[in-house]
Amino acid sequence: MGLEVNNLKVSINDKTIIKEATLKVGYEEKILLVGPNGSGKTSLIQAIIGNPRYRVDGRILLDGKDISNIPMHERVLLGLAASYQIPPSLRGLTLYDLAYNIMKRFHDDIDIIKERIYSLASSLNMVEFLDREVNREFSGGELKRSELFLTLLLKPKIILLDEIDSGVDMENLRIMAKEIMRYYKRYKPGILFVTHTGGILRFLKSDRLYILLDGFIRESRDAENAFKIIMESGFYKFT
Ligand SMILES: Nc1ncnc2c1ncn2[C@@H]1O[C@H](COP(=O)(O)OP(=O)(O)O)[C@@H](O)[C@H]1O
Numbered sequence: 001m002g003l004e005v006n007n008l009k010v011s012i013n014d015k016t017i018i019k020e021a022t023l024k025v026g027y028e029e030k031i032l033l034v035g036p037n038g039s040g041k042t043s044l045i046q047a048i049i050g051n052p053r054y055r056v057d058g059r060i061l062l063d064g065k066d067i068s069n070i071p072m073h074e075r076v077l078l079g080l081a082a083s084y085q086i087p088p089s090l091r092g093l094t095l096y097d098l099a100y101n102i103m104k105r106f107h108d109d110i111d112i113i114k115e116r117i118y119s120l121a122s123s124l125n126m127v128e129f130l131d132r133e134v135n136r137e138f139s140g141g142e143l144k145r146s147e148l149f150l151t152l153l154l155k156p157k158i159i160l161l162d163e164i165d166s167g168v169d170m171e172n173l174r175i176m177a178k179e180i181m182r183y184y185k186r187y188k189p190g191i192l193f194v195t196h197t198g199g200i201l202r203f204l205k206s207d208r209l210y211i212l213l214d215g216f217i218r219e220s221r222d223a224e225n226a227f228k229i230i231m232e233s234g235f236y237k238f239t
């Protein structure tokens, strides 16, 4: 159970980005997704979460239920969440109001909503940002913390993290990894995460690794070693 993607083809504007991807993210699994720039990691994540810009063929299953044709908010309701690699900033809307509005779609109890917002913001050192416009003039690390905050807000079962560690210093990385691990131990989600630098791997060990290359996906069960080889010799060592 968890997330299962079978023979997925992903296109945008008539351009096929992923020819065929098959992967699994089970509960209590931490899975690394890597690939060169432009190989389609972001497209794959956005297709799984249901971004309507991407056209998909194939199947996306969550706990055995085919979700490939349902809209994004319904996938979120079923327990999927994805972070943006480049989070948008929003004028005239505070982070608190955005968080509140997201929570309000799925919960009725205002006390529960407030408690969730403040406890998560507090763990991620984000309380002082709640009154600021979403992501406006946030530093690189603040932007990624804000993104992780919004991603974890609804207590997702399957979490897709797109380069959560890019441009983030060690201190911010530590704060984020600590919260991810706390969440992981408490709620036992499945996590698929993309990293370029490997920065997050210092704190978050992966169980398996997928490599996206030339539109196809490959799996390595020895994630640590595979990542080391990629860092030393490049992605094409795996062709
Ligand atoms: N709107 C679009 N129209 C055409 N091509 C796009 C569009 N968006 C992304 N692409 C292309 O899709 C490919 C995969 O991009 P992306 O999924 O962002 O890769 P990655 O996250 O692995 O770096 C890239 O070649 C990118 O230029």
Ligand SMILES: [Mg+2]
Binding pocket: 041, 042, 043, 085, 162
């Ligand atoms: Mg990307």
